Amino acid sequence: MPTGSPATPRATPAAPPPTPWVAPPRSGSSGPAADGPGPREASRQPTPSTPEPAAGTSTVPVRTAAPATSRTTYEVRRFRGPVRPAVVSTRSAERFAERARAARNLARRQIAYVVGGTLLLLGLGYLVLFSPVFALDPARATVTGAGTVVAVDQVTAVVARHEGTPLPRLDVGRLRAEILQVPGVRDATVSRDWPRGLTVALVSREPVAAVPEQQAPQGVAAVGFALLDQDGVQVGRTDKAPAGLPVVTVPVDDPRTLQAVLSVVRQLPPALAAAIGGVSAQTQDTITMKLRDGVNVEWGSADETALKAAVLTALRASPAAAGVHTIDVSAPRMPITK
Structure with a gap:
């Protein structure tokens, strides 16, 4: 180019337009965005070429804008547990x-x-x-302790009233009360004897003394002796004085004196009681006894009966008591013999 000649303007090529960014389509979405190319496909598209300069012009390198970088977005979802299949296997x-x-x-x-x-x-x-499996059978009832005054057949008759009653339903208390009404029964214990039996244990009212009757009972020609137990309850009678029981003579209208005499007789040893022929008393403190060998015993009150009985037994066994007609043990620590 000649010096001094006017400068010729340089032609600057136009920069290519930037590649537009297209959001990736969502799954299941529809519409125009879904039909266009994705981010990767867009980045792979060829960049428009730079036009060639016109003839007679020179080119100067010019920095152009870098193409836009493609980006990928991710949708964050919160985990809500395992996803069950729609169809159960x-x-x-x-x-x-x-x-x-x-x-x-x-x-x-x-x-x-x-x-x-x-x-x-x-x-x-x-x-x-x-059921009759446990029904009471009177033939299997056992009665013990009848003693000398209780009639066993009367007790068995009371038990027979409840024949056929199952043992679990048997009113033992009521049956015992009925047995206590039998003459001579002082106490009774009733127990079941499975499967169909019964055991009746009696405590009989054994007589401890015989009291002369004041008048003959109805239907009896002559007076006799009423047999009394230790509580003063009459458990029988006899026409003659029994050999093994002392005859008690007390005022008819004085039950306290009678109870005092019976208390003494009840506490005597069997050997000494068998040796007594009779007991009499006008008051509670003037009890006297008549032994079967003819000796009179001044007993006094019912106090210290055990000690008095021991002293009387010792004196009767002593040789010094031979020929004695009266023994006074009303003061047992100072006995007197006559």
Whole structure:
């Protein structure tokens, strides 16, 4: 180019337009964005070429804008547990059916157990309370302790009133009260003897003294002797004075004196009691005895009966008492013999 000639303007090529950024399509979305190219496809598209300069012009390198970088976005979702398939598998359905069958079988078994237990209890209740398996049989009743004054057949007759009653339903208290009404029975104990028996243990009112009757009982021609137990209850009578019992003579209208005499007789040793022929008293403190060998005993009151009995037994066994007609033990620590 000649010096001094006017400068020719340089042609600057136009910069290519930037590549537009297109958002990636969402899954399942529809519309125009879904039909366009994705981010990667857009980055792979060829960049428009730079036009060639016109003839007679020179080119100067010019920095152009870098193409836009493609970006990928991600949608963040919160995890809410395992996602169940829409269709249950055949294996799971079988398990569910098996569990349902097991639950039904368990319910049936429980109902069967309850019904069976109830029927069993009802059967046992009928067997024990109403069936004749445990019914009372008077022939299997045992009576003990009748002594000398209680009639066993009268006690058996009372038991026979309850024949056929199952033992669990038998009113033992009522039966005992009925047995106590039998003459000569002081106390009684009634116990069941399974499966159908009964045991009756009696405490009889054994006579300890004979008291002359003031008048003959109705239907009896002559007076006799009333047999009294240790409580003063008459347990029988006899026409003659019994050989083994002392005859007691006390005022008829003085029950305290009678009780004092019976208390002394009850506490005597058997050997000494058998040696006494009679006892008399006008008051509680003037009890006297007549021995069968003819010796009179001044007993006094009912106090210290055991000591008085021991002193009297010792004096009777002593040789010094030979020929003695009266022994006074009213003061047992200072006895007197006459």
